[in-house]
Amino acid sequence: MAISILALAAAAYSPNFAAPQLAPTAAAAHLAALRPHPVACAPSDDERDETAQFLQILGGLSLGCVGVFSGASALGADDVVAGNLVLVALAAVGAYLFYFDGGVTQAALASQAVQEVASGEGELVAQAPLEEAESRAGRPAAAVAADPAAAADALRADGVVRIDGALSAAAADALAAHVDAELAAARSEKPSLDADGRFGPVLSRTNRWDLKLRRGPAVDGALAEVLASGGVAKLLDHALGDEPGGGEKKGATLFELAALVSDPGSPRQPIHPDTPRRPGSEAPAVVTAFVALQDVDEEMGPTLFLPRTQSADAHEKFNAPEDGGRAKAELLRTTPHRLGLLKKGDVALFDARLLHGGLDNRSARRRRLFYFSFKDDNAAVRPSESIMDEVRRRYSLEDCAAWG
Numbered sequence: 259m260a261i262s263i264l265a266l267a268a269a270a271y272s273p274n275f276a277a278p279q280l281a282p283t284a285a286a287a288h289l290a291a292l293r294p295h296p297v298a299c300a301p302s303d304d305e306r307d308e309t310a311q312f313l314q315i316l317g318g319l320s321l322g323c324v325g326v327f328s329g330a331s332a333l334g335a336d337d338v339v340a341g342n343l344v345l346v347a348l349a350a351v352g353a354y355l356f357y358f359d360g361g362v363t364q365a366a367l368a369s370q371a372v373q374e375v376a377s378g379e380g381e382l383v384a385q386a387p388l389e390e391a392e393s394r395a396g397r398p399a400a401a402v403a404a405d406p407a408a409a410a411d412a413l414r415a416d417g418v419v420r421i422d423g424a425l426s427a428a429a430a431d432a433l434a435a436h437v438d439a440e441l442a443a444a445r446s447e448k449p450s451l452d453a454d455g456r457f458g459p460v461l462s463r464t465n466r467w468d469l470k471l472r473r474g475p476a477v478d479g480a481l482a483e484v485l486a487s488g489g490v491a492k493l494l495d496h497a498l499g500d501e502p503g504g505g506e507k508k509g510a511t512l513f514e515l516a517a518l519v520s521d522p523g524s525p526r527q528p529i530h531p532d533t534p535r536r537p538g539s540e541a542p543a544v545v546t547a548f549v550a551l552q553d554v555d556e557e558m559g560p561t562l563f564l565p566r567t568q569s570a571d572a573h574e575k576f577n578a579p580e581d582g583g584r585a586k587a588e589l590l591r592t593t594p595h596r597l598g599l600l601k602k603g604d605v606a607l608f609d610a611r612l613l614h615g616g617l618d619n620r621s622a623r624r625r626r627l628f629y630f631s632f633k634d635d636n637a638a639v640r641p642s643e644s645i646m647d648e649v650r651r652r653y654s655l656e657d658c659a660a661w662g
């Protein structure tokens with residue numbers, strides 16, 4: 259689930275995103291989910307720490323200024339010279355904070371820029387139509403497992419297809435409890451430089467985690483069930499490695515294995531693809547499954563998908579920085595969207611090039627998505643960080659479908 263934060267930060271300062279146009283729209287419930295909202299939740303522990311740190315810095319700076327001014331005056335400098343010395347000292351401290359504070363200041367600025375991008379995008383997307391039926395219901399898993407052709411065509415055309423009931427309620431509950439326990443344990447661990455970290459690089463991190471999962475009964479069982487009886491393995495087999503007129507089909511390898519958890523108060527993410535388009539290739543390199551571990555309603559920050567934006571045309575518009583973001587703004591304003599309003603056990607399966615992003619969780623409930631992706635063995639793609647090293651590049655689609 260990686261994307262360049264710097265690219266997003268640059269986009270935040272493009273004129274089209276600073277001043278998105280608001281058009282009157284039909285009043286519909288989904289707009290509440292799409293429009294950007296002020297975050298009305300209690301501050302997180304991280305935010306409290308940042309405030310305390312800010313107050314400490316402010317206090318230290320004030321004392322420092324008084325100290326420099328008094329010291330310079332005591333040494334015989336007149337007020338102008340003493341004042342200039344204070345300014346020089348402030349500039350030096352500012353430079354230190356920006357470049358040598360372990361990245362805290364830069365990270366805070368980047369994160370603010372990312373949220374500005376997300377907010378501007380929300381205003382634009384809210385003007386485009388919602389694909390309501392596809393947001394609320396998908397194809398039954400049993401039907402997909404029996405005959406995947408129609409779902410495979412939909413995935414190829416739209417870049418996203420929904421499969422309902424691919425994971426049993428019992429398996430979803432077991433995995434949800436496992437994710438909660440693993441997240442609590444991972445958050446209390448001290449990060450170690452030599453160990454494989456537990457978190458992937460998710461966008462908009464306040465109250466949101468990309469928790470890498472280890473193999474174990476709950477994870478193996480859920481993955482195998484979604485792949486085998488849920489029909490997803492057949493869809494992946496269709497989607498990956500079938501370059502029309504292309505070379506030999508090799509198969510697919512497990513690429514990501516993790517859980518996305520967004521707690522109340524998590525902000526919306528900027529819209530993004532997970533992988534770029536490969537020049538000269540129409541087929542996806544990576545296909546990702548989001549599996550709901552509880553029902554997801556509009557308040558819980560469902561995933562927003564922009565169907566058919568896996569195309570070369572959409573990527574060109576989305577990534578056209580030289581026009582100041584105009585083509586991107588037009589794309590977002592006019593492309594119909596879908597929401598991942600999944601019931602427990604439903605799956606949103608999507609081409610990783612598709613534009614998408616998680617919305618803000620305005621509910622009082624935790625949203626957990628079990629997710630995994632497979633990569634076409636023919637494709638060269640930058641490795642993802644959303645998988646434990648012990649699982650990376652080791653298991654084929656066939657291996658995983660037989661787990662459990």
Ligand SMILES: O=C(O)CCC(=O)C(=O)O
Nearest residue numbers: 259460518560561615616
């Ligand atoms: O949370 C979601 O629904 C989507 C997350 C996502 O797209 C990402 O982290 O890359």
